[in-house]
Amino acid sequence: MPDTIVDGLAATSQRASELSHPALQGIALVAFDLDGTLIDSVPDLAHAVDLMLEDEGLSALGEARVRDFVGNGSRVLVERALQAHGRQIDDIDMVERAHHAFMTHYAADPSSRTRLYSGARECLDGLHRAGLSLALITNKPEDFIAPLLEHFSLAEHFVLALGGDTLPTRKPDPAPLLFVAERLGVTPNQALMVGDSRHDIAAGKAAGFRTLAVPYGYNHGDPISASQPDYLVESLAALVATY
Numbered sequence: 001m002p003d004t005i006v007d008g009l010a011a012t013s014q015r016a017s018e019l020s021h022p023a024l025q026g027i028a029l030v031a032f033d034l035d036g037t038l039i040d041s042v043p044d045l046a047h048a049v050d051l052m053l054e055d056e057g058l059s060a061l062g063e064a065r066v067r068d069f070v071g072n073g074s075r076v077l078v079e080r081a082l083q084a085h086g087r088q089i090d091d092i093d094m095v096e097r098a099h100h101a102f103m104t105h106y107a108a109d110p111s112s113r114t115r116l117y118s119g120a121r122e123c124l125d126g127l128h129r130a131g132l133s134l135a136l137i138t139n140k141p142e143d144f145i146a147p148l149l150e151h152f153s154l155a156e157h158f159v160l161a162l163g164g165d166t167l168p169t170r171k172p173d174p175a176p177l178l179f180v181a182e183r184l185g186v187t188p189n190q191a192l193m194v195g196d197s198r199h200d201i202a203a204g205k206a207a208g209f210r211t212l213a214v215p216y217g218y219n220h221g222d223p224i225s226a227s228q229p230d231y232l233v234e235s236l237a238a239l240v241a242t243y
């Protein structure tokens with residue numbers, strides 16, 4: 001079928017021009033963080049945290065406070081919110097109860113206030129179309145991944161998605177990154193970790209991945225440049241821009 005061959009060649013040259021960003025040279029796998037990188041999820045996270053606090057008889061903290069608590073998974077998020085009210089987190093039963101309440105509130109509505117960041121869809125579409133393997137490695141509990149990806153019609157972009165409770169350890173431990181690379185038959189030096197927090201960059205460096213950061217997410221209030229990622233882009237659209 002000569003027509004198919006010609007179409008195939010045209011598609012190939014389009015791919016080459018889409019992948020001219022230096023961060024992608026020699027890369028076969030791109031692993032994305034979720035919260036603060038692809039989606040601005042703090043409005044829904046903070047809402048669920050505030051409902052949990054109300055259950056505990058405590059006052060709401062709001063988005064600006066909760067934003068700095070995100071990054072180490074749901075249990076640490078809940079612990080930080082309780083500590084902000086002076087609660088002792090060595091009270092395991094109280095933390096357990098509060099965590100359960102948070103999970104129930106967040107599960108009831110994980111997406112209505114959450115938005116995709118500008119450039120995220122463009123980037124995922126472009127990399128997916130170019131034939132790169134895309135993975136999602138988040139510290140968010142695994143149960144929330146599918147509903148969020150489906151909500152944003154992004155589920156088919158990723159070959160693999162790991163949550164913060166999928167393996168015994170989570171970012172900044174490199175284990176989830178190494179697990180994904182091995183599963184997909186990619187060596188770490190052919191892999192890029194994209195994230196918004198020091199935990200993504202630390203995990204990426206420890207795994208031997210190339211690292212790329214975005215400055216707009218949640219990094220406990222600190223600039224992500226302090227983590228010295230290999231690349232820093234203002235928008236993920238930069239990864240698929242043609243030069």
Ligand SMILES: O=C(O)COP(=O)(O)O
Nearest residue numbers: 034035071072073138139
């Ligand atoms: O839920 C968190 O604590 C952070 O999630 P992330 O790893 O996708 O940024």
Ligand SMILES: [Mg+2]
Nearest residue numbers: 033035036196
């Ligand atoms: Mg993040």
